[in-house]
Every structure is written in structure tokens, then in C-alpha cells.
Amino acid sequence: GIQVEQSPPDLILQEGANSTLRCNFSDSVNNLQWFHQNPWGQLINLFYIPSGTKQNGRLSATTVATERYSLLYISSSQTTDSGVYFCAAPKRNTDKLIFGTGTRLQVFP
Amino acid sequence: KAGVTQTPRYLIKTRGQQVTLSCSPISGHRSVSWYQQTPGQGLQFLFEYFSETQRNKGNFPGRFSGRQFSNSRSEMNVSTLELGDSALYLCASSSGTGNYEQYFGPGTRLTVT
Numbered sequence: 001g002i003q004v005e006q007s008p009p010d011l012i013l014q015e016g017a018n019s020t021l022r023c024n025f026s027d028s029v030n031n032l033q034w035f036h037q038n039p040w041g042q043l044i045n046l047f048y049i050p051s052g053t054k055q056n057g058r059l060s061a062t063t064v065a066t067e068r069y070s071l072l073y074i075s076s077s078q079t080t081d082s083g084v085y086f087c088a089a090p091k092r093n094t095d096k097l098i099f100g101t102g103t104r105l106q107v108f109p
Numbered sequence: 110k111a112g113v114t115q116t117p118r119y120l121i122k123t124r125g126q127q128v129t130l131s132c133s134p135i136s137g138h139r140s141v142s143w144y145q146q147t148p149g150q151g152l153q154f155l156f157e158y159f160s161e162t163q164r165n166k167g168n169f170p171g172r173f174s175g176r177q178f179s180n181s182r183s184e185m186n187v188s189t190l191e192l193g194d195s196a197l198y199l200c201a202s203s204s205g206t207g208n209y210e211q212y213f214g215p216g217t218r219l220t221v222t
Contacts, residue, residue, distance in 0.1 A: 043213040099152040
């Protein structure tokens with residue numbers, strides 16, 4: 001089945017810095033989602049991005065489906081950006097999401 | 110539109126007991142999936158339900174079961190609890206299956222003592 005890998009596993013930044021998180025997937029996918037897990041454990045939807053580029057405020061994402069990767073950009077990071085970021089892709093024709101192992105981001109003032 | 114809701118939010122049980130967790134999807138969503146998150150195993154898929162039918166099941170023992178009702182609400186049950194069942198249980202809903210954005214609830218944190 002599909003495998004999803006994320007890098008880097010950990011990222012430590014100072015407030016105001018920019019960062020790029022990467023998600024590689026082993027097979028072609030029909031969609032891909034990025035989530036931010038808040039301190040209470042809830043997964044917050046960031047992007048639903050099967051292909052192309054989307055932007056939402058300081059965050060943007062790009063998926064290059066033909067090369068099987070997606071990138072999440074965080075610009076001018078804030079302490080509230082801290083947490084774990086996951087990408088996930090579904091097993092074909094199901095809602096079974098395969099998650100990467102996540103990137104833990106810590107932003108210090 | 111209200112988001113996905115899960116009850117209870119926190120639960121403490123003793124080994125050997127059973128537990129039932131509930132998930133109410135976003136209004137109009139017919140697909141509900143369940144995931145278990147532990148520090149060691151990450152996020153692992155448990156079940157997927159669509160229109161009251163279980164469409165997929167993850168690699169978990171038979172102690173883990175679930176169902177979906179006609180109003181799309183879903184429950185999962187864990188019998189004969191073990192210490193290793195301590196985890197965050199998350200459910201997600203979507204309007205279809207396969208190519209639809211999924212939305213997660215706040216989770217139920219289960220502690221087994």
C-alpha cells in the first residue's frame with residue numbers, strides 16, 4: 001500500500017523565520033491533506049491539495065503529484081504555529097488516510 | 110455548520126472493562142472513519158463506515174468493533190481493555206468516500222489503568 005514519509009522530523013525556529021516541510025508519497029494519490037495537531041490533540045485542516053498550489057495567509061502548500069511530493073511553507077512563523085504537522089493521503093477509493101510520522105515544529109520567541 | 114463532535118472527551122477505565130466512544134459527523138456527511146493515536150505507533154486507521162456499512166477495517170484485534178447508525182453517527186467499542194489501549198481516539202467525517210476532504214473531531218483520550 002501507499003507509504004507517506006515526512007521530513008524533517010523535528011524543526012526548531014525563532015519567531016519570524018520561514019520553514020518548509022516535505023511530504024513524500026510512494027504511489028500516485030487522488031488527494032492529499034495537511035493537518036496541524038494542536039496541543040489538545042485535535043487535527044486542524046490546513047490544506048486539501050491533490051495538486052497545484054494553495055495559500056492561506058502565512059501558510060501555503062504545493063503538491064507535485066507526478067513527482068509524488070508535497071511541500072508546506074510557513075512564513076514569518078509565530079509561537080502559535082508550534083505543534084505537529086501531518087500530511088496524509090487516502091488508500092485508493094477509500095477514506096482510509098495513511099499518515100506520515102509528522103514534523104514537530106517548535107517556535108520560540 | 111457544527112464540526113465533528115466526539116464524546117466523551119476524556120475517559121479513565123480499568124483493565125478488563127469495556128468502553129464505547131461516540132462520534133457525530135458534520136451534518137450531511139455520510140462517511141465516518143476512526144483512528145487511534147499512540148506515541149509509539151502514530152496515527153493508525155481503525156474503521157471506515159459509509160451509509161451504515163463498514164467499508165474498511167484496520168489491523169486491530171476483534172476487541173475493537175464499531176457501527177454506524179442511520180443518522181450517520183458512529184460508535185466504536187473496545188472490550189476487555191488492555192493497558193496498551195490507552196490512546197487518543199479520533200474520528201473523521203467526509204461527505205463521500207475516497208476523494209473528499211476529511212474533517213476530524215477533538216478526540217477522546219482514553220486512559221486504561
